[in-house]
Every structure is written in C-alpha cells, then in structure tokens.
Amino acid sequence: MTDHTLASPPDQIRLPVQVMYFDTDAGGVVHNIAYLRFIETARTLLAVQLGMSFEDILRTGIHPVVVRTEIDYRRPARLGEHLQIHGKIAEIGRVRFWVEFEILRDTDGTQLVTCRQSLALVQMPEGKPLRVSEGFPSLGKTE
Amino acid sequence: MTDHTLASPPDQIRLPVQVMYFDTDAGGVVHNIAYLRFIETARTLLAVQLGMSFEDILRTGIHPVVVRTEIDYRRPARLGEHLQIHGKIAEIGRVRFWVEFEILRDTDGTQLVTCRQSLALVQMPEGKPLRVSEGFPSLGKTE
C-alpha cells in the first residue's frame, strides 16, 4: 500500500497527533484513556502498512485483537500540544505478536508515555485464535 | 441503575449518572459529547424496556439507528455531580420515531441539557430501512 523508500522500515510507524479538548479532563491534562486511542490509531495504521488492510479484515473476518496492554504514564500532555506516536513491531511469536509505542512531546522530544501490547489474530465471529503465520502472513516477512 | 416508580410508564426512562473524569475536559466542565453518551445509554435502556432486547437485535439484525439529533447545552455540569437523564418516546411515525431527553442536576433539579432525536429501524448488514410497526412492533403498543 504505502511506499517506503526512506530510512523508515515498514514495521515502524510515526503518527502526529494534536491534543483536542475531548482528550483532556478536568485535571487540565490528557486523560489516561486518550493516549490508548492515539496508540490504537498508530497500531492500526502500522497493520495496514504491513499488509493487513481493512478490506482483508472485513472479507476474511480475521481481526487483530489486543490480548494485553502495559502502559506507563511518565509525564502529562496538555491541551493543544503536538505529540508524536512512535510504534514498532517488537516481537513475533507463533500465536502472538508484540508492538511497542512511545509518545513524545513534539517541541522538545520529551517522552510522555511508553506502552507494550501483545496481540492475537482471531477468526470472528467464532472467536477462534489463529497462528500469526496463518492469519497475517505478510507480518512474518519483516523478521 | 434505573429508578422505576410504579407510576412510571414503559415509554419513559430515568437514568442516574455521576460525572466521571473522562466526561470532563480541560475547560473544567462536562464535554459536549459526553452528554450524548449519557443519552445513548438512557435511550438504549428505554428501548429494552419497550421490548427491543439486545438478544432480538443480534438475532434479527434489526438495529435502531439515530437519524437526527438536536441538542441544546443550557448550563454546564461538573466533575462528580449527580445527574438525572429523563427520556421518553415523543412521537411514532410510519418509518421514524422521536425521543426526547432532558438532563437535570440532581441536587436542585436545574435543567442542563435538552435533546430530541429521531430514529429509524434498519435491517443490517444490508442497511434496508423498515417500517416502525414491522421492525419494532411493541413500540406501537404505547400509542
């Protein structure tokens, strides 16, 4: 789908995000759940970049499903700030793969959030788990 | 969750909600989209109360779909406040029905938000519109 001629490898993603009102709460900073929405978007675009298109998902019913999330909130982001979401494939196992993210403040590169997620591929609507090589064959090619 | 006195007719709903952090924004008050989430919950419980169960929806594929929303934000709600969402069926047409909501501050009954929505019944996944009497027969019984 996308064209990667620069140094950026296909198993990495960089997504710019600006903090909106609905990302913040009455504490004056970004709400902890909003960062996970940013990460969802980055992870989905990374999957598309790696060859798992939405058309394929809807046609085959094979959905990538988050099995575990670990997220550390290190410093707060604030209304209007420009952030960078950096994501990459960290590890590919037989039935799971791991992705890692960090969220940086754009102006000074301060690391705000780090996150690690493991995912499985599930045949919906039955909910049957598949091997990574079976459900997402192009992913193995990045190894 | 719901507060049903015996006098409460089946085409009305009262839902208590307490304002959480994720409902507020950096302005210090409830975000305009959060009120629509409260209304969604009230409307869904009203539909269940009127005989449109989730089991029926999943079995038949007939989903109630919001066609239009009008919402007026009159006064702000704040973190931790207890609210009451009041909803009722306002009008039933051939292919649409209308629901009305108001959101009140619990302590003093101040009206914060009013909302009117029209809905249609749609056969998914085709997206085919149905007559109200065809897709939601128990609704007509409240006329």
Next chain:
Amino acid sequence: MTDHTLASPPDQIRLPVQVMYFDTDAGGVVHNIAYLRFIETARTLLAVQLGMSFEDILRTGIHPVVVRTEIDYRRPARLGEHLQIHGKIAEIGRVRFWVEFEILRDTDGTQLVTCRQSLALVQMPEGKPLRVSEGFPSLGKTE
C-alpha cells in the same frame, strides 16, 4: 453570512479522517457519537486557523463552548473508510456564531452527515458569556 470565493479561505477547514475500530460499533458502521468527535477536531482546527490558539485559550480562560448541535445522519460510514470533514463559519452574531459541517466519503464524494452548531465564548471558570467581538476579535475580521 460569510462569502466563500477563495480557493482556501481562513474560515473553512478540510480534515481527512480514516475510520478506526473505536469509531465503529457492533452494527458494523460508525457510531453516531464518533462523527461528532471528527467534527470537534475540525472545528477546533478551524478556530486555531482563525487565530484562536490553544495558548490564548489557556492564558485568557476564554473557551469556545458549543451551545447547540443539529446533526443529520444520512448514510453510514464503515471501518477503514477515508472520510473528509468539511467545515466553515456560517454566521457571526453578537454573542453566538454558527459553524456548518459535512462529512463526505472520500472515494465517491457521497455526503454521509451534515451538521450545524452554534457556539458562545465563555470566560472560565466563572462561566461568564462574552461578546464574540470581545472574546474572539479575529473572528469578526472574516466577515
């Protein structure tokens, strides 16, 4: 009413959005609340473009507040689709201004959603309403 003759006037915004999983629901289409999040983002970027920066908002405590939303859901958007959010300032009154949006499917230009919102400028945390010319002076310059 403002006059839109230039190719890219400052009182108009075009925002591309791709539909993510968290924008959809079990009906298989975009949830009605998700469109309002898209519109929030477009409206906020439009305000920035018109000179109401987040820095000004946080410094002065003058927040633009949605007073009324009217939204019509005409056709559904689906997972992975590319949408365009088009927004413009429609009218500027003494204490309110109106913005209009439409959401189009990118591939064929089909209109999915139309929306009209009125806003007021409010001095927080007191909640005191301000005249548009007082709280957002650069907005009047587009008339």
Next chain:
Amino acid sequence: MTDHTLASPPDQIRLPVQVMYFDTDAGGVVHNIAYLRFIETARTLLAVQLGMSFEDILRTGIHPVVVRTEIDYRRPARLGEHLQIHGKIAEIGRVRFWVEFEILRDTDGTQLVTCRQSLALVQMPEGKPLRVSEGFPSLGKTE
C-alpha cells in the same frame, strides 16, 4: 497487602455495567478501551468510598493520577451483556498505591478481564507528587 474479611469492606467496589453500542466495535465485541472506561468508573467510586470526594479534589487540587496500567483481555464481552466490575486496593506504598480489578460476565461468572493499576497523588496544576499519607490520609486507614 490489605485483608478482605468483611462482607463489604470500604476498600472494595462492585460495579454493575451493561454493554452499550458505544462500548462495542465492528468486530462485534467490546472494544479494548471500553473496559478501561468501566475500570475508571469503578476506581473513582472506590476512591469516593474511601473518603476522597470530588469536592475535596476540586478544593485541594490533589488528583489521583494513573501511573501504570496492566490489563489482560481474556475473553470478549458482547452487546447487551451484564458485567460486574470488581475492584480493590491491593497495596499502599509511600508515594504510590495499587488497585486491582477483574471484569466478570454476570450470568455465569466467567472472568473476562483482569487489570492492575498503580496511582500517585499529584498536586495540580503544578504537577507536584505527594506522599499517599499526605494527599489521601484516609487511604492509609484501611491498612
């Protein structure tokens, strides 16, 4: 670790939730972020129960802030299902405290999600971290 011998100790919470449309996604099941919203609500009500009222938070500016979340998604929940969110204080340190949650399907008690979060107390708007005993003195009383 705290000791849970009483029938309904103040450091435990049980919150019933019914899955709404906006909690689900096009995969037909509850979206991974929605479970964190359920947990947010349970944790906030637990804090209130332990004596950290919203009035205190707004008056003192001392906010409980999530520092880390670990969440395991074990089985999916579906539209309309009744869930139980169980939460408890797991451990209280000098500058952090830990809370644990599990989400159960109401009908058969199946465990769907487990989650562990650590929190700190922060003096806003400066963002200054406080000792738990200083910012939330009633919490220590449950030890």
